[in-house]
Amino acid sequence: MLAKAAQNALAKQAKSLFRFKGCLNIKRNAPHIISRPATATAALPLPASRDDVDIVALFDQPQAAQRSASTSYTGLFGHPILTTPAAFNALADSTLRRAQLLTERVLRARESREELFRVVKNLDRLSDLLCGVIDLAELIRNAHPDNAWVQSADEVYEKLCEFMNILNTHVGLYEVLHAVLSDPEVVRSLSPEAHQTALIFWRDFEKSGIDLPPEQRNRFVSLSTEISLLGRQFLNETASARPPAVIKPAELQGLKDLGMGARLRLQAQVTNRDLLVYPGSLQAQMIMRSAPAEEPRRKVYIAANASTPEQIQTLERLLRARGELARLVGKPSFAHMTLSDKMAKSPENVQHFLDALMDHTHPYARRALRTLSMRKQGHLNTESFPTIQAWDRDYYCPPEPPAPPVSLPPLTLGTVFMGLSRLFQNLYGISLRLAGVAPGEVWHTNVRKLEVIDEQTGVLGWIYADLFARRGKPSGAAHYTVRCSRRVDDDDVEGDFRYADERDRTIVQMSQNFEDAHRRQFPGQEGTFQLPVVVLLCEFARPSISRGPTVLEWHEVMTLFHEMGHAMHSMIGRTEYQNVSGTRCATDFVELPSILMEHFLSSPAVLSLFDLDDSFSIRQAGNHHEDPCRSIDTHTQILLAALDQIYHSSAALEDDFDSTTTLAGLYEVRGLIPYVPGTSWQTQFGHLFGYGGTYYSYLFDRAIASRVWQKLFSHNPLTRTTGEKFKRDVLSHGGGKDPWMMVSKLLGAPELGSGNAEAMAEVGRWKIEDEVSVPGRH
Structure with missing residues (x-):
């Protein structure tokens, strides 16, 4: 498990050009719901459909096997080729050859004006081709119970990532893209979405040190390798026993x-x-x-919270290597380098957000600390208020599991999925429906398949739900993107073979029929689109005939709502370019739809959707109370985000940089609870690798989600008009539009459109879940 955890983090770190970095797994381990119950009346919900009833049975009755879509055997995800581990390797080899042909076509683009106009499209096709297999490999090696498949997936992953790394530093491709962006006529021909995609490729090339002299470019590659190795070592040490x-x-x-x-x-x-x-x-x-x-x-x-000198050295070497990498490409720090294409744009803007959020949170946190001190005074019977130490937090304010805002009967997994389907139908006119599974289509008998259906346009895509715990399966919850949406009718596949050997044509035929079966036209939208496929992984208890259906704890209900927020973003974000479809958007924007989904669980009107036949009543919970320590936890998360920024600043390159001294100094200046000498918990802060320079993102998206909930949904959460507005202004664009412009339009706040320092500070001044917030734990 440790090796897989390291591989997953390295996968995030390595994703650069061709939006492999966009093909990420959005993971969440300990979700929280924080909003108070809505008090305004809500619109009457639409009644449950026959499909909703079927969903309950699908997840709650273990003896009710999912119906078969076909009697003939197929491969994983219905791909006729993916029937054996060896076949997966064969598919990877054919994909690699197709990618080489497409790369050669792009490199020849300046020989023809027509081809120059197709460069952005062909780069996106190349990205989709590789990501489609790499993402599939990442899923298989984490979810498949057969070791032979896992080994094959590891081989496929390494093979295609090696080719991806070659493309990331391919000077010829960079020069062709430069020719495209330097040609006014070609640039004018690009749609806003196409231009955004081109800029994504351009920025990723520059982040890869593509325009450096050969000696410095070699140094860039060397540093990148060192960072990956140090990251693997850091994560393994983070998870090691103390x-x-x-x-x-x-x-x-x-x-x-x-x-x-x-x-x-x-x-x-x-x-x-x-x-x-x-x-x-x-x-x-x-x-x-x-x-x-x-x-x-x-x-x-x-x-x-103790560390060995070797653990501290590993972290500090990682931070220094990142700083040197940034300096190579002309950036003052790694934070400057990694934030250039995020909503924040710069470390200075992140600091504006954190300072404003800290100013808002600090009084509540101080008040909570006073409460704990009073409890400690009563316990110790002291005259003065004693200091709260780091080891006092859980004793004087024991963490409590999340609880619903109202009294609810036990919620089964099928009931919650039914509620989700009814919620999406009320908001977006979209519902979930049972889909048949052919023999060989899924990797485990527990996996269920759902169609996502739009009432106007039909099937949007598919969700494979692998929700039950089993030996060897990774812990936590995750949303995997297996296939993205994109426009495919203008691919001009024939042009890929203009300079190819005739035998290369057979390579395309291996998967062409499969691809054709998963494409469709949408009324009112020009072109034919590839339909998205996502996988949800959770670790709920499995239903059985003796124990009955799976009953979810409240935190598990929140987990499901969160991950389904990502899934619906993937389904609705139908763009012409896969690099900007669905969840392929900025790191500090991608959590907005999923966090917003958690807020719906604070509404009694939404909770009523769990009731199929009015068999239970929803009552205000008599023991529901505010946790006085929530603001302390939020304050801690702000400190973590601030530490992340300091560690990835130019300070990491100073000769006397000491990560422990830096941590102690931050606590001295901005901490609530005294730093404990002799501790160095930064070596357990695993997100320093995967989220290096962007750890603020979760707090940032939580602030925006809270604002969206309060202004748009809290008073009437089931209103179709509001749901359509969110779908139209945010979800449908994926990453193809400036997120600041999306948020600005959604909230009617034109002052946010520029996304400058003041906009960041304004978000920091917003309340998170009413007056205090609970940090998400990714």
Whole structure:
């Protein structure tokens, strides 16, 4: 599992030209819902359909097998070729040859004016060709239960990524694109979406050091390799076990957790030894929440946040290598380099956002800290208010699992999917419907297939739901893009073979029939489009005949809503270019639709969609209360985002840079709770690799989502007019339009359109989930 985690993070790091970086898995491990219940009346929901009833049975009745789409055997995702691991390697080889032919065509583009006009389209086709197999390989190696398939997927992934890396630094392709963007007539012919796609390719080329002299370009490649290796090492060390804390039995007197506490004390008495408590274990969590004595909590905290000199060295080498890479391409820091194509645009703008958010959050966090200090004073019976230490947080404010804002009966998986389908139907005129699965189409019998149906235009795409836990399956939840939407009727495949050997034509035929079967025209939209396919991975308990259907905890309901927000973005974001379709958009914009979906769970009107036949009533929860520590957690997330910015600034290149001293200094200036000497928890901050320079993104999107919810949806969340507005102004564009312009139009806030420093600060001043926020944990 550690190796797979490292590979997934490296995949994100390596995605550059041809929008492989856009073909990411959007992952989320511990979602939270934060909004208070809406108080305004909502529109009457549309009644449940026959399809909605079928969905309940599909997910809740283990004996009800999904109907077959065909009696004939096929391959994965209905691809006739993907029937064996060896066939996957064969498909990769044919894809590689097709990509080589298309690359050669682009390189010859300046020989013909007609071909020059097709360069952006052909680069996007090349990207789609490679991403379609690479993304499939990434899914298979994470989800397939057969080791032979996993090994084949690893081989395919490495093979095509190697070719992708060649394209990323191909001077010839860069020169052809330069010719396109330097030709006024060609530029005028590009649609806004095509021009955005061209600029994406251009920026990614520049980030790859393409215009550097040969010696410096070699250095760029060397540094990139070093960063990948250091990143793998950093992630492995992040997940490695820490040495245990040594706890004396007497220090565990009075544990609140009588069950586990009694077992721990009994263990100590039987062995007559001190207890070894490993960070992250259930025993460690219990001590942090239940031990009245401060000393055992302090020991566990220090053990959990200690680092070896080697771990710190790995991180600091990674940060320095990133800084040197940025300097090579003329950027002051890695943050400047990575933010240039994000909504934030620069580290300075990120700081404007974080400062404004901190100014808003700080009073609430100070108030919460005072509450904890009062609790500690009462516990210790001291005259003055004692200082809250890092190991006090969970004891005086034990973390509670998320709970619905109103009292609800148990929600089964099928019921929640039915509610999602009804919600989408009310908002967008889109519903979910059972789809047949042919033999061999899915990688496990638990996988379910859903069609996404628009009431006006028909099938938009497909969702494969792999939702139940099993041995070897990765933990957490993820949205995988297997195939993107794009326009295909103007591909001119025949032109790819103008200079090719006749036998190369057979390569296309291997998959052409499959591709033709997954394309369609849409009424009112010119052209024929490739239909998107996404996969949702979760780890819910499997239903059984003896236990009955899967009943979801509230955090699991929120997980499903979040991931389905990504899925609907992929379905609705139908663009002509796959590089900007669906979730292929800026890192600091991609979470907006999914976080917004969480807000709908705060509305009783939306929760009523879980009720198929008016068999249960929704009542205000009597024990629902605000967590006074939420603002402390938000404050901590702001500090993490600030630390990420400092670590990826030019400071990382200074000779005396010390990541631990930097962390302690940040706590001294902006922290609430004192820094604990001897700790260095930055070596466990794994997002420093995958989200280097962009960790602010989740808070940023949460602020925007809160604003959208409050202004557009909170008073009447099931209104079709509002849903259509969000679909039209945001979801349908994918990444093909400036996100600032989308947000500006959606909220009726023209001052945001420029996306400048003031716009970033304005978002920081917005309230996140009413008055305080809970950080998302990616």
